[in-house]
Amino acid sequence: MRDDSLSLSIPNPELYRGGSYGNTAIELPSAPQGLKPEMLRPFLKNAPDATTAAYASYLLALLGDRAGFDKLAEHWRANKREYSDQWQKMLYTAAAVMNNDELTPVLAEIYASFGKGREWEMREFYRTIRGIEGKRVLELRRKMRNEVGPSLLQ
Amino acid sequence: MSAKLVVSLAPLMALAFCGGALAQAPSSAEVSASGLSSIGKRAQVLRVQVELGADGRTAKEAIAKLNAKKDSARKKLLDLGAVEKSLQFTELRIGGDTRQQMEDMLRARIPRPGRASATQPSTVSFSAILKAEWPLSGGTPDELLLAAVELQEKIRAADPSGSQAAVPTEGDEEIREEMEMLMRGNEGQARSPVTFLFVVRITPEERAKALAEAFEKARSSAAGLAKAAGRELGPVQRLSSRSTIESPMAEYESYRYGPAYNRWARQAAEVDPDEAAGPQPTSVTLELAVTASFSLK
Numbered sequence: 224m225r226d227d228s229l230s231l232s233i234p235n236p237e238l239y240r241g242g243s244y245g246n247t248a249i250e251l252p253s254a255p256q257g258l259k260p261e262m263l264r265p266f267l268k269n270a271p272d273a274t275t276a277a278y279a280s281y282l283l284a285l286l287g288d289r290a291g292f293d294k295l296a297e298h299w300r301a302n303k304r305e306y307s308d309q310w311q312k313m314l315y316t317a318a319a320v321m322n323n324d325e326l327t328p329v330l331a332e333i334y335a336s337f338g339k340g341r342e343w344e345m346r347e348f349y350r351t352i353r354g355i356e357g358k359r360v361l362e363l364r365r366k367m368r369n370e371v372g373p374s375l376l377q
Numbered sequence: 378m379s380a381k382l383v384v385s386l387a388p389l390m391a392l393a394f395c396g397g398a399l400a401q402a403p404s405s406a407e408v409s410a411s412g413l414s415s416i417g418k419r420a421q422v423l424r425v426q427v428e429l430g431a432d433g434r435t436a437k438e439a440i441a442k443l444n445a446k447k448d449s450a451r452k453k454l455l456d457l458g459a460v461e462k463s464l465q466f467t468e469l470r471i472g473g474d475t476r477q478q479m480e481d482m483l484r485a486r487i488p489r490p491g492r493a494s495a496t497q498p499s500t501v502s503f504s505a506i507l508k509a510e511w512p513l514s515g516g517t518p519d520e521l522l523l524a525a526v527e528l529q530e531k532i533r534a535a536d537p538s539g540s541q542a543a544v545p546t547e548g549d550e551e552i553r554e555e556m557e558m559l560m561r562g563n564e565g566q567a568r569s570p571v572t573f574l575f576v577v578r579i580t581p582e583e584r585a586k587a588l589a590e591a592f593e594k595a596r597s598s599a600a601g602l603a604k605a606a607g608r609e610l611g612p613v614q615r616l617s618s619r620s621t622i623e624s625p626m627a628e629y630e631s632y633r634y635g636p637a638y639n640r641w642a643r644q645a646a647e648v649d650p651d652e653a654a655g656p657q658p659t660s661v662t663l664e665l666a667v668t669a670s671f672s673l674k
Contacts (some may be wrong), residue, residue, distance in 0.1 A: 232543070244483055246486060248483060248485060248487055248488045249488050251488050251489075251490050316524050321490075335391065350486060353486065353488060354488040354490065359550060364551065365551075368554065373558050373559055376483075
């Protein structure tokens with residue numbers, strides 16, 4: 224960290240890799256060692272742009288701090304893409320890391336945003352959020368299974 | 378469309394019309410053809426296999442649980458009228474039953490934030506298969522069908538594998554829902570760890586008659602082909618046959634080559650050479666195909 228800037232290099236292949244995960248769990252990312260929430264919080268209010276704030280929010284989430292989650296969700300809504308939606312993936316990965324059932328409405332919003340024929344992405348989404356505990360997220364996953372069918376679990 | 382399952386491939390070495398032809402020097406020109414014949418009979422026996430599995434933190438614990446399941450399954454099948462002497466268990470195998478394997482797979486897929494999967498307790502699993510038979514008796518085809526379906530329903534309802542008995546926790550409930558979805562596919566029966574096979578005995582005379590018919594069809598077809606080429610059939614050079622049975626596609630359609638289908642196919646492959654097997658009680662069909670090669674004169 225230097226002055227008001229923070230430079231981080233994060234090996235985070237989970238966000239970019241494709242293909243099948245087979246029968247192993249999707250590996251949830253963790254924040255870089257030594258990173259602390261107080262280093263990131265200033266970027267929620269004083270980031271030079273929305274993208275920087277969203278990255279800071281994501282890193283905060285990896286540290287278990289949901290202070291920036293709404294900002295990350297806003298950034299995703301403003302930058303939705305039909306294919307290879309990086310912010311979508313960061314958003315639900317952040318929710319999975321925090322294991323917080325209160326974030327389920329945002330996960331439901333993500334699920335609703337998948338277009339037809341996006342089964343691979345839905346499968347990845349399902350498997351990423353599969354470890355979140357709570358009644359609401361259980362219901363969301365059940366809804367997904369009922370609506371998508373067995374291919375969701377392939 | 379009727380699906381077929383190849384269960385054996387056996388060379389025919391003793392057909393009378395082979396004579397000494399096989400000893401002759403092979404002709405450079407040959408003609409080959411195949412003929413089919415089938416034997417269809419009503420099932421005489423319902424053969425059932427129940428997959429049993431158990432796991433534990435130690436091998437001893439797992440085996441003790443499995444033995445308890447074996448005792449329970451045996452009693453349930455006897456209570457339902459299984460022929461006592463037909464009851465037999467396979468040797469124990471390392472590794473769980475299909476359901477256990479699926480459960481392990483689904484559990485292994487659950488991401489654990491900040492926790493390595495190694496933190497989950499390791500378990501050891503064993504499995505075994507219980508085989509049993511019920512005689513099926515006369516009446517009209519409809520009566521036979523009704524009796525067979527009712528018996529199948531009773532066996533399923535008895536849950537001889539004990540797989541429906543465990544009371545799940547909240548987390549386990551979701552695993553169970555996932556398992557049922559994966560194993561059920563688009564129909565409701567393939568998830569069962571119980572497979573059913575209808576069996577009938579084929580007499581040597583019936584088999585010989587069918588083989589002769591199939592050979593005659595092959596010979597006739599080969600003769601037609603030879604005639605088209607301005608030649609005549611010489612002696613038989615090679616003969617082979619294979620038998621196929623109807624596979625249970627309606628029941629296992631969405632999971633062909635999946636665990637339930639594979640279990641059924643393994644069970645079907647175990648029938649004796651003098652038996653035929655199939656998924657329907659009213660018509661167990663054994664199809665025999667003969668391929669014959671003749672030298673050309």
